[in-house]
Amino acid sequence: MxxxxxxxxxxxxxxxxxxxxxxxxxxxxxxxxxxxxxxxxxxxxxxxxxxxxxxxxxxxxxxxxxxxxxxxxxxxxxxxxxxxxxxxxxxxxxxxxxxxxxxxxxxxxxxxxxxxxxxxxxxPGLRMPPEVRGSMDVDVARSSRLSFGVRPAREPEVPTFDAAASGLPAELGHHPVSVLLSPDVKRLLERDLPLSEHVEEGGFLFGKVYRRPEAPDHHVVLVEHVLPAEHSGASLMHFTFTGDSFRTMRRVLAERHPDDQLVGWYHTHLFAPKGPFGLSETDVALHRATFRRPWQIAGLINIHDNRRHLRCYAGSETSMRVCPLWSRDDDSEQYRRAPSALGHQ
Structure with a gap:
């Protein structure tokens, strides 16, 4: 037919x-x-x-x-x-x-x-997000007339990065954000983390952030833990966090990793990377609305034919750029510069 x-x-x-x-x-x-x-x-x-x-x-x-x-x-x-x-x-x-x-x-x-x-x-490749109950919208501009107040949270102080002590070269280049993957995280994202081939998956990245002494507006992000999101919605072309996803994330961060910060998020695309094609417009909108600190990263894992291809992005209000990746193995104290993307097949 x-x-x-x-x-x-x-x-x-x-x-x-x-x-x-x-x-x-x-x-x-x-x-x-x-x-x-x-x-x-x-x-x-x-x-x-x-x-x-x-x-x-x-x-x-x-x-x-x-x-x-x-x-x-x-x-x-x-x-x-x-x-x-x-x-x-x-x-x-x-x-x-x-x-x-x-x-x-x-x-x-x-x-x-x-x-x-x-x-x-x-x-069958569709997972609807749970129904949201008990939520409300707050107009921050009218907060003085509400029964509670809303004010910006104080930004945590970002320590200075010591390249020599980290096993990295002193000169990292002129990239606004460089990403270091711990051995455990590298294995998870490249190979061991269970990921669907039918719907997009995603979650949160925990770790530490440092500012570079020679360029205070440039940062080094060390990713040490991966937390798959709960209560999320997903399909072949779409991934959605919910309020419950973030509540669970905050509880796990406080209970298990109190010394770490939320350094970003990750999600999958279920097709092979083609040229510069990376984050979609929806991905960029989600990142800019939710992960607003300049050093928070968006990890993208393309899955195709049992292969994984990992890139990380960070950006400003006008652009999202691929971050240089550094990684090391368990038996090495030295980080090595990865290619433009890590891959496993």
Whole structure:
């Protein structure tokens, strides 16, 4: 059975055009399929996770089955998988459908589309976050008129880093944040930490932070402990912390690691890293809203074909940059500069 995409003018009940989905996918993936001689076979796995509301165009396109808003596209040529990557449906089909819509009527600025397929079944790769109860929003600007006060917490003092005593070279370069992984953390993130291949996973990173004496606004972050998040929501394309996740984190930090700080977080992407592609816009928004100290890091673990690829990021209000990674083994006191990313296969 060949799936078709129905393209509608906004508000219309009858499709303006019906297009074979394989033909559209060939156009979308033309660069990836260049030089492939045999006919590609497309396999699609839709996820019951809402996608973007629309593709901005022009013209603007809205996907009618937005509840199933993400899809993993696998392309097989003969016996080889030549492409595997998750997409939002709007992001995947929007550009090519916009061109079709413009060819039909360049003056029509709003279209919708749907995929004519059997009824979607709920995806097993979905974990909904627990229902939040007893929460409230607090307007800090109005705190003087509330029955309680709100004021910023005092920032903990950051000690100076002693490069010689740490086993690191004195010159770390001009990176705002350098990341040191203890041997236990290196093993966990690269290999031993159980991680799903069906939904994104994530959690918290504990350790210590130091400022560099030659550049006080530059920091060294030592990651010593990993805590998988509880009470989180997840899917193939999405990971969510909840208030309960942070309550559990704070309790564990106070009870088990009272000398450490929350130095950041980590989560997984269930596809191979491609070029500079790293944190998504959603990841960056979460980091900037929740992990606001300039030295707090975001660890990203790409999982693909039983391989893991680890990068760490830190940033400001305007950018997120890859941090240099340093690690050492149990039998070594010297940290070694890792490649741009650590990996295990």
């Amino acid at each position: 060949t799936l078709e995409v129905e393209l509608y003018r906004a508000g219309a009940d009858v499709p303006e055009r019906r297009l074979p989905l394989p033909k559209l996918l060939k156009a979308v993936l033309a660069s990836e399929l260049r030089g492939v001689g045999a006919e590609p076979v497309f396999m699609l796995s839709f996820e019951s996770v809402p996608g973007p509301e629309f593709y901005p165009g022009p013209p603007r396109l809205s996907y009618r089955d937005r509840h199933f808003g993400h899809v993993t596209v696998i392309v097989q040529v003969e016996d080889h998988v030549v492409y595997r990557h998750p997409h939002s449906v709007n992001g995947l089909l929007g550009p090519v459908l916009a061109e079709v819509a413009k060819s039909i009527d360049p003056d029509e600025q709003s279209w919708t589309f749907r995929i004519d397929s059997p009824v979607f079944e709920d995806s």
